[in-house]
Amino acid sequence: MNNHNPKSYLYEVDLMRLIFISGVLINHVTTAYAHNMQHGTLSRSLLEMSHLSLHFTRFGFMFITGLVLVHHYQQNPGSPWSFWYRRARRVGIPYLFWNAALFLPKIFYLNHHLNWSQYFSGLRLILIHGNQFYMYFLFVIIQFYLLFPLFIRWWRTINRQWLVLSISFILQLAFLFWIKYWLPGIDRSNWPFFFRSYGMNVFTYQFYFIFGAFTASNYQKFTQIWLQWHRWIYIITIILAVGTLGLFNYNQEILALSLSRSELIHQPYLLIYSIFIISTTWLLGHSYVNRANRTIKKYVHLGAQYSFGVYLTQTIPLMMLYGILDLINLPAWIILLLLPIGYLFVWLFTFGLSGILSKYKFTSYLVGLSIWNRQQKNKVYQ
Template identity: 30%
Template sequence: MAKQHLYEVDLMRAFIMFFVVCVHITIVFMTTVPVQSPSYLGFGAILTSLHFTRESFMFITGIVLLLTYYGRPFRIMDFWKKRFMLIGIPYLVWTFAYILFKGLYYQPNHYWDPAALLSNTLHSVFTGSQYYLYFLFVSMQMYLLFPLLVKGLQRFRRYHVHIFIGSFVFQVLLMGIYKFYIADMPTTSMPAALLAFKQHAGQFILMYQFWFIGGGITACHYPAVRAWVVRHARWVTTVLILSVLGVWAHYLRDMMLLGRDESVAEMIFQPMMIPYSLIVTIATLVAGCAFAARRLQPNWQWFSRFVTLASNTSFGILLIQPILIVFVEALVGALNTMGISKWLNYSLWPVSILAVYFASMALSSWLGKVPVLSYVVGRKTQRQRFHGGLSSI
């Protein structure tokens, strides 16, 4: 399998990371409107339909990794050394940076007590619990298991369809168990292992197994998959629209008819989100293929440059945005305390999304050009001898 650059994946990264920012800013604005109000339900429905981002990003991670290593000589130790260096350094640096930021910004009681600080740091490092570092934590688990995935897909190539379907069904069943059994179980009666799983489900690779396996299988048959989505672009678009409407209806049903808690109604880990996230991921691939076919046209050059920048900085955007969102939250909260109109509050929602997205992109681009420091956003500079970069994530 010849190594190739997937321009469609560049657009997918840019698209998905933009909606990651949308998720986090929408959560901020949900706190500014009365609970159960039409505005609150509207924000909640939109938020639920945006909960495809982590799954889609992990799916394209599986695609890119398998396209890079499938069918080629594969040295496990070299792979681990390269990947863990590239992701481990940003993981540790940002874990410490977030801990420092929280201590300086929020100044919680006893935060700087040596014993409490050590406990917090160790817990953060071994659980990926600081802001959105769960993605890096899960990715490191994926890297650890990746040699088995490569070997398994090579050995059982005849059964890729069966593996894909089996992994999908297992993921749906797992989400059902989590939503309808584990999520509602009183923590006081939980075994210790199950309690730990509930508290850290988002940092556990099993909760994302389909997206890595599915992405890997897609990579093994990528030319055929790509041709299929291009042929069925209109059908995919129609299904996407119906799926978004279905997710909104499901959320409103849970909230208004069943009286479920908001955290349950818009839960990421629920059965319906598996087929929905897969449909959205396929739709982003359709958009990516359309972009790849047009990117060299003169009137697309400006957009092509933007996509390249957005893709290259996507990892840094993920890492930088939490601190910017904290300041947006403080500003929006202060303005609402002053009694701004609800329409001004609504207008600040898209403005905040764009501000955080482009500010994070600019900071990520700048950091990516600074020797050594560029490692914290998963990039390398010409002065660095270490080859690679997290653009493959």
Template identity: 30%
Template sequence: MAKRHLYEIDFMRALIMFAVVCVHVTTVYFTMAAYNTPLFFAFGAAITSLHFTRESFMLITGIVLFVTYYDRPFRLVDFWKKRFLLIGIPYLVWTVAYIVFKGLYYPLEHYWDPADMSKNFIRSMLTGNQYYLYFLFVTIQLYILFPLILVGLRKFKRYHLHIFIGSFVLQLLLMALCKFVIPGIPANGLPPVVEKIVEYREQFILTYQFWYVGGGIIACHYDQIKQYIERHAASVVLALLASVGILWIHFFADIFVLGESEPTAQMVVQPIMIPYSLVISIALLCVGVAWARRRSKPAWQPLTRFIKTASNASFGILLIQPILIVYVERVLQIVTTSGASKWLHYGLWPVSILFVYLAAMVLSHGLSRIPFVSYVVGRKSQLVKPVRQPTASM
């Protein structure tokens, strides 16, 4: 059976990665805004509404994996060999790269001590705590568990709806645990293993189980779900608008009614982000399907080429953007301390987002075209491309 390509997922991948860059660049501006000012809260609300990206990326990861393997022969060794090469090499290389970069950009006493460096490297590899490598660390856990999830969804096909609902409810409970219970538990009162899981809960796959299980179930019934979404596109748009409004009300109520701190109100791991992220993901899929139907038309070719490039480069963008953002932040600090107008400072906000996204895309695309080096951005490559044989003319 030929491998199926989901063009709408390309669209989602490109757009979600743009939202990721928006979150991280906007966070820089948020931290520089005066505390408790309208601008401070506006940036906080904007960042919160963009916090669907982690969940959406995990959802499409589950969809792609199960669309690829659910109805096809599955060979465990081949799967692990392919997947771990494309995730393990970037994880190792960028862990080292980030450690070196921090040592060069933020020089600290004893940072380069061999013993300290070794401990830092081992801790980073075991926790994924360097910048946004937690996503790769969680993905590695997914690849380990994927064969079991695949067997389970194949075996219990009749109960997919029950599993989906159960996984959704479990996810809500886990998020409630993360926001309302765990912060009040003294870490030293827990067993050592549980203490580590709690400490690194945002790098632990159970924290995101619904997005992989749910993505798998969506993939198992992909065509029916896609058709349903297309038929109810207007309802999807209304749900999207309502969800954003509800999230903003929830954000400001947490701060001004419940008295929560801004970081707590902005948390990614909180119950409201589950239905919100699911609605956003469905809306993105709906738009992606609409684009996929038009992508071959001549007038749409520039956008189609851009989306293809951005989608292929998205993994590399995730890995490259932290370093670019550090330098963007440095430029903004220079602009601020130079006494320049606030209009210039905040006028650079969209420019900063576009710079990081496009520069990271160009760098990722360039690296992906270099044999072997391409693996650092999760792309396979060949030294020599196979030559296509000309077809005989009639």
């Protein structure tokens, strides 16, 4: 079943992480800029239309999670307790810290003083729901970590993995049709949280985890398929990216959906688009591995290591950006021209803060990257 060394380092993933986290930031920055523009302006409409083309990053990171974990553990799953301990230290500590730290100024802003009773009761709710400060991704990943020891043992018993991947795709596609066309008409007010808020449920993303697991278990064969069809993959990806503009207008003009429903990440079209753009980023990563020199690889690897910290700390510069934009009273087209500056500010701030926090023993755990772990990984480039 496995046709490569499970302990070898997947260099391709470094560039993929960097592309996906940069996509996350541009998605959230464009939201901030659109929020500051007047409704109905061409500039705001362009930003709103662009959002669907950026809605691949969440799925990309889930693909990487399935890929990396199965790549590492498929030969020797090890003890579930050992696995959970490592993941609790890497993800659990940052999840608890950043929710607690970021919720503190929010309570102060809402009440103009620290209401500790409201703080702790509110903190409990956001920790069990994962619905604040862009923590939804960590909330889903934690669920996958809890299930992973069982998942890897199940995955290792499967001989016809193509069939499992195909069934997973069909189920995912059917579920997305149901979410888009039938679910909005159903009263979900009395449903349990994990069913009502399906975006927080790990099973909503089952295909991407299985897609990553499949790639890890069939690494060489699948890479050869991607390389053989790379031109078509690039072309179709570009066509599908442009096609998201048509999807947005279809949702708005034909289906008469609200803006939030038009930009919904859970749509059948985006499943196909995400598969191709994940394939494209993998091909770009493969090309980068073969062509980049050692210096470039070292910095890309460093950026990939900081990507988790970037995701955790992005709320800070984004809130600063919202505050700055609220002070600006300019025409929408000028604000649009200023977008690269805002993006550069958020990108440099988050990567800089993540880099600083990762340098010290205690703070490195707050960005999910202990000094020891970073030193071990950096040996690859020494």
